[in-house]
Amino acid sequence: MRILVKIGGAQLERPDAQRELCRGLARARREGHELIVVQGGGNQIRSLCRSLGLPEAYHDGLRITDAATAEVVLMVLGGLVNRTLVAAMQRCGLGAVGLSGADGGTFTAAPLQRPGVELGFVGEIAAVDPRLVRTLLASGHVPVLATTAPRAGAADGEPFWNVNADHAAGPLARAFGCDAVLFLTDVPGVLDDQRRTLPELDAAGCRQLIAAGTARGGMLPKLESALAAAAANPRALVKIAPA
Numbered sequence: 001m002r003i004l005v006k007i008g009g010a011q012l013e014r015p016d017a018q019r020e021l022c023r024g025l026a027r028a029r030r031e032g033h034e035l036i037v038v039q040g041g042g043n044q045i046r047s048l049c050r051s052l053g054l055p056e057a058y059h060d061g062l063r064i065t066d067a068a069t070a071e072v073v074l075m076v077l078g079g080l081v082n083r084t085l086v087a088a089m090q091r092c093g094l095g096a097v098g099l100s101g102a103d104g105g106t107f108t109a110a111p112l113q114r115p116g117v118e119l120g121f122v123g124e125i126a127a128v129d130p131r132l133v134r135t136l137l138a139s140g141h142v143p144v145l146a147t148t149a150p151r152a153g154a155a156d157g158e159p160f161w162n163v164n165a166d167h168a169a170g171p172l173a174r175a176f177g178c179d180a181v182l183f184l185t186d187v188p189g190v191l192d193d194q195r196r197t198l199p200e201l202d203a204a205g206c207r208q209l210i211a212a213g214t215a216r217g218g219m220l221p222k223l224e225s226a227l228a229a230a231a232a233n234p235r236a237l238v239k240i241a242p243a
Contacts, residue, residue, distance in 0.1 A: 001032075001033045001034070001179045001180060002033070002034040002035075002036070002137070002176065002177060002178045002179050002180075003028065003033050003034070003035055003036070003178060003179065003180045003181075003182060004036045004037075004038060004169060004172060004173040004176065004178040004180070004181045004182070005025065005035060005036070005037050005038070005182045005184065006037075006038045006039075006040070006165055006166060006169040006181070006182065006183045006184060006225075007021065007037060007038070007039050007040065007085070007165075007184050008040045008041075008042065008043075008165065008184065008185065009040050009041035009042045009043040009044045009045070009081060010042075010043055011184055012039075012041070012044075012081060012084070012085055013043060013044070018084075018085070018088050019088065019092075021184075022085075022088045022089050022091070022092040022094065023092055025037070025089065025092070025094060025142070026089075026092040026093050026094050029094055029142065034137050035094075035142045036133060036137070036142070036143050036145070036172070036173075036176055036178065037085070037089075037096075037142060037143065037144040037145065038145045038147060038165050038168055038169050038172060039077070039081060039082060039085055039144055039145065039146055039147070039165060040077070040081075040147065040164075040165030040166070041076050041077045041080075041081035041146075042063065044076045044080060044081050045063065045069075045072055045073055045076045045077070048072050048075070048076055049069060049072055052068075052072065054066075054068055054069055054072065059114060059117050059119065060114070060216075060220055060221075061164075061216070061219075061220045061221050062112070062114075062119060062122055062164055062221070063122070063162065064117075064118070064119055064120050064122065065119065065120040065121040065122050065161075065162040066120050066121070067120075067121065067159050069120070069121075069162070070120070070121040070159035070160060070161065070162055071159060073121075073148055073160070073162040074100075074148050074159070074160045077100070077146040077147060077148045077162075078098075078100040078146045078148050078160075081146070082098040082100075082144060082146040083098055085098075085144055086098040086144050089142065089144070094142050095139075095140055095141040095142060096141070096142045096143075096144050097136055097141050097142070097143055097144065098144045098146065099132070099133075099143055099144065099145050099146070100145070100146045100148050100149060100160070101145075101147070101148060101149020101150065101160075101163070102149060102150055102160070103132065104129065104131065104132030105129045105132075106128065106129055106130075106132055106133060106145070107125055107126070107127065107128045107129070107145075107149050107168075107172065107175075108125075108126045108127050108149055108150060108151065108152040109123030109124065109125065109126055109149040109150065109151050109152070109160075109161035109163050110123055110124055110125075110126035110151065110152060111123055111124075111151070111161075112124045112167075121159050121160075121161050121162055122161065122162050122163075122164070123149065123151065123161030123162065123163045124163060124167055124168075124171075125163065125167070125168055125171040125172065126151075126152045127152060128171065128172060128175035128176075130175050130176050130177075133145075133176055134176070145168075145172065147162075147163040147164065147165045147168040148160045148161065148162060148163065149161055149163060164221050166183065166221035166222045166224070166225045167221050167224065167225050168225075169181055169183065169225050169229060170225045170226070170227075170228035170229035170232060171228070171232070173229050173232070173233070173236065174229070174232035174233055178233070178236060179235075179236055179237070180236055180237040180238070180239070181226070181229045181236060181237070181238045181239070182239050182241065183222050183225070183226065183238075183239070183240040183241070184241060184242070185219075185222065185240060185241070185242060190209070190215070190219065190222075190223065190240055192209070192214065193212065193214045203227055203230060203231075206223050206226065206227050207227070209223060210223055210224070222240055223240075226238045226240060
């Protein structure tokens with residue numbers, strides 16, 4: 001089975017949690033599963049932005065990203081978080097390889113539109129070239145994708161675009177032919193309006209949670225992405241679970 005695992009920055013902040021996560025990935029790899037990791041890093045971006053005195057603003061769980069913040073996103077996602085995770089996976093016996101969208105032209109971004117809101121350098125997946133990832137999988141490696149990428153047709157010097165890792169997971173899973181998509185989260189799971197964990201949810205239930213405003217903050221892009229992943233490959237298992 002080919003599994004795409006989306007990991008957020010919150011799951012990578014504590015060394016013990018990161019180590020346990022990598023051990024779980026290593027068990028899955030030993031069981032014969034092919035793994036692709038899509039990695040975020042919102043908490044780490046927030047920390048560095050505050051250290052640099054950069055303003056912060058959000059809309060529906062998305063970080064509004066000006067040019068200076070886009071540089072921080074690239075440094076944190078493509079550098080600090082990606083390389084730290086790759087090293088931790090290597091220590092657990094996984095042949096991890098860190099990539100951004102630019103590596104091998106694996107994916108490009110297009111501006112993400114939200115009516116009435118200027119998100120800045122916030123993108124969505126525009127196009128995917130799966131050849132490098134497929135080559136790495138065939139050689140037994142685990143690609144670890146940081147969700148920052150150049151805009152399709154970008155001019156020289158244009159900042160990389162900040163692609164929400166939850167939003168990226170569905171299109172990437174489709175392009176890479178994944179059989180399952182696992183969104184790891186730092187909350188118990190998807191909650192209803194009474195804050196109860198929902199053990200199972202169909203597409204209609206997801207849409208109802210979104211329309212009612214029950215799903216908000218970081219859970220909103222996860223549900224949107226889970227819907228997109230399920231629609232793109234109806235036979236794929238899509239799961240949101242605590243790390």
